[in-house]
Amino acid sequence: MTLKLPSVLRYEGDLRASADWLLESIKKGKGGSCAHYSPLMGWSDPYPETTGYIIPTLVRTSEFFEDSKYSVAALNMGQWLLDIQSQDGSWHGGLHKTKELIGSKGSVFNTGQILKGMMALFHLTGDQVFLTAADRGASWLASGVDVNGLWPAGDYRASETPSYYTHVAWPMLEVWKSTQSAFQRDAAERFLDAALNRKLGNGAIARWGFDDEGSAFTHTIAYTIRGFQESSRLIGDYCKYGRPMEALLEFFVKKSELTNGRVPGEFNEALVGNKRYVCLTGNAQLAICVLLMERQDPDLRLVNAAAKMIDFIGSVQPSSLFNKRIRGGVAGSYPLWGRYMFMRYPNWSAKYYCDSLMSIVSRLEVEE
Amino acid sequence: MKLVITAGFDGSIPALAMCELLRRSGHCIDTVLVVTPFSVKRLKTMVRQRGIQGLKKVAGKLLPSRKSGVELNLQAQFLLDNGIPFASLKAWCKASEVSYVVAKDLNSSESIKCLEESGPDAVIYAGGGILKSSFIKAANHKIVNNHSGPLPEVRGMNAVEWSILLKHEPSITIHMIDQGIDTGEIISRKRLPIGKGETIETIRDKAVISGVVEIVRLFDGLTNLNYLKKGTNRGSSAGRQCYILAPALRELLSKKLKGRPNA
Numbered sequence: 056m057t058l059k060l061p062s063v064l065r066y067e068g069d070l071r072a073s074a075d076w077l078l079e080s081i082k083k084g085k086g087g088s089c090a091h092y093s094p095l096m097g098w099s100d101p102y103p104e105t106t107g108y109i110i111p112t113l114v115r116t117s118e119f120f121e122d123s124k125y126s127v128a129a130l131n132m133g134q135w136l137l138d139i140q141s142q143d144g145s146w147h148g149g150l151h152k153t154k155e156l157i158g159s160k161g162s163v164f165n166t167g168q169i170l171k172g173m174m175a176l177f178h179l180t181g182d183q184v185f186l187t188a189a190d191r192g193a194s195w196l197a198s199g200v201d202v203n204g205l206w207p208a209g210d211y212r213a214s215e216t217p218s219y220y221t222h223v224a225w226p227m228l229e230v231w232k233s234t235q236s237a238f239q240r241d242a243a244e245r246f247l248d249a250a251l252n253r254k255l256g257n258g259a260i261a262r263w264g265f266d267d268e269g270s271a272f273t274h275t276i277a278y279t280i281r282g283f284q285e286s287s288r289l290i291g292d293y294c295k296y297g298r299p300m301e302a303l304l305e306f307f308v309k310k311s312e313l314t315n316g317r318v319p320g321e322f323n324e325a326l327v328g329n330k331r332y333v334c335l336t337g338n339a340q341l342a343i344c345v346l347l348m349e350r351q352d353p354d355l356r357l358v359n360a361a362a363k364m365i366d367f368i369g370s371v372q373p374s375s376l377f378n379k380r381i382r383g384g385v386a387g388s389y390p391l392w393g394r395y396m397f398m399r400y401p402n403w404s405a406k407y408y409c410d411s412l413m414s415i416v417s418r419l420e421v422e423e
Numbered sequence: 424m425k426l427v428i429t430a431g432f433d434g435s436i437p438a439l440a441m442c443e444l445l446r447r448s449g450h451c452i453d454t455v456l457v458v459t460p461f462s463v464k465r466l467k468t469m470v471r472q473r474g475i476q477g478l479k480k481v482a483g484k485l486l487p488s489r490k491s492g493v494e495l496n497l498q499a500q501f502l503l504d505n506g507i508p509f510a511s512l513k514a515w516c517k518a519s520e521v522s523y524v525v526a527k528d529l530n531s532s533e534s535i536k537c538l539e540e541s542g543p544d545a546v547i548y549a550g551g552g553i554l555k556s557s558f559i560k561a562a563n564h565k566i567v568n569n570h571s572g573p574l575p576e577v578r579g580m581n582a583v584e585w586s587i588l589l590k591h592e593p594s595i596t597i598h599m600i601d602q603g604i605d606t607g608e609i610i611s612r613k614r615l616p617i618g619k620g621e622t623i624e625t626i627r628d629k630a631v632i633s634g635v636v637e638i639v640r641l642f643d644g645l646t647n648l649n650y651l652k653k654g655t656n657r658g659s660s661a662g663r664q665c666y667i668l669a670p671a672l673r674e675l676l677s678k679k680l681k682g683r684p685n686a
Contacts, residue, residue: 355588358672
């Protein structure tokens with residue numbers, strides 16, 4: 056038996072702690088996973104959007120540790136999401152507050168993220184009920200794309216569909232892989248093409264943030280990049296959407312190296328960063344994107360940059376035994392009072408940290 | 424030739440060895456330009472790039488290490504083997520009557536003024552941080568450096584380590600410094616044999632010593648840099664730059680070294 060690297064052991068310890076923290080968020084979530092924990096306000100209501108994309112993380116964690124408790128939790132959440140799916144195939148936006156659901160409209164972004172959970176459970180169990188739900192959701196999404204490749208309705212804060220909705224096109228294509236629905240694929244690609252047209256000379260993508268103007272958190276920047284990368288993988292053409300992201304990712308590789316993983320939390324479209332805080336979930340997401348790029352053209356220098364981003368999260372992750380509620384959680388920002396998810400521990404920070412840890416451990420194992 | 428030698432700190436063994444060995448081969452060392460290791464700017468850069476743990480490690484290296492009873496590293500052994508009895512550049516400069524200048528930064532006005540006043544035929548870079556165009560211009564673009572990796576393939580920091588990780592033949596490269604990171608003209612490249620059981624530290628020491636020996640060899644009997652630069656290759660910035668290894672990559676390298684066959 057080969058001895059594991061000390062860093063790999065550390066990564067596995069962090070993964071266990073964060074995955075268990077996610078289980079705790081599910082225990083408090085009345086079916087779904089609570090959006091966040093706040094030291095002042097406690098656990099929030101469950102959040103369908105992130106509950107959806109936490110499912111594949113838990114399925115993967117289950118395989119990683121060969122421990123079924125994570126996949127059992129994933130299945131339970133999948134059942135809850137099936138129960139709250141709307142008649143038209145969509146899922147509603149925001150947190151799940153049962154009293155406010157009457158008349159609530161479907162959310163493009165949230166529906167997209169839930170598709171990932173449905174597809175992960177379909178692949179895990181082979182149960183058609185998950186594929187059917189995903190198919191209905193993807194068709195609802197496809198029917199909303201207009202001739203310009205945008206969703207005219209259902210956006211969060213921006214006046215025009217933000218570019219980070221590439222993270223919606225990706226799961227649509229994930230569904231298309233199983234349904235082979237040209238309607239779903241065409242709609243997803245129409246949006247991807249429209250978003251790629253927003254690419255600026257410096258590699259940044261216009262409208263990649265929550266708002267029309269100003270800086271974007273690295274969270275939505277990484278959403279944008281990852282959406283392009285995964286879509287390229289699914290259509291089997293890396294050059295179409297994956298390659299155009301490389302220059303931008305090289306920028307973040309350099310940022311990670313020069314800051315020892317402490318990447319500024321937000322950037323404007325001129326790629327000027329706000330160094331006052333780190334968006335921790337964005338750090339983890341960018342590390343995943345860098346590792347995805349590295350798969351195309353293996354180079355340990357990229358793994359090094361990703362490791363630094365991941366290590367930074369680990370270095371600021373709470374491990375306090377005094378407050379079990381934050382042990383294993385990952386704050387929105389470092390410091391905790393940074394602009395992104397001020398004073399809260401979102402479930403998606405823990406989710407992306409888990410994903411990044413599993414990605415880097417897999418990569419290092421190949422090298423060993 | 425009239426030379427200026429830079430150093431990142433007063434106890435720099437490669438700078439000390441080069442000063443003495445080049446002096447012995449008939450060159451005139453006009454000035455030794457030493458950067459203060461503990462300036463606020465330098466500390467901030469170190470913390471940003473290496474973190475607090477990295478800073479502690481660097482500080483350990485900057486402090487005097489040749490205590491009695493402690494096993495000598497390869498660099499210190501090289502000084503002994505060559506009969507160089509000095510513990511610091513300051514002591515060497517005093518004994519050799521060479522101007523010793525301490526600057527906060529090699530790119531500072533005091534440092535550039537010193538260089539302009541000296542007007543050397545060449546500057547030998549033996550540490551002190553990244554050089555800006557003002558320094559390069561003041562040195563008339565005649566700055567020679569020993570890079571501990573094969574150029575143009577392995578540019579940047581931790582070059583010995585990256586050579587092994589990226590499966591390049593460990594080598595040192597003597598090159599001119601320009602405004603890019605290790606992108607200047609290449610003068611010579613020399614293979615670095617690595618034996619079984621070597622550690623990262625011993626290989627790094629070997630690369631440093633090998634660089635000193637190579638620079639002294641290249642400068643032997645040289646009257647100007649033009650001859651040295653004749654028929655050389657251009658460097659390149661095409662490849663990715665290398666940076667300080669993250670802990671996981673350092674551990675991976677150690678593991679690879681342990682399993683490496685004899686060179």
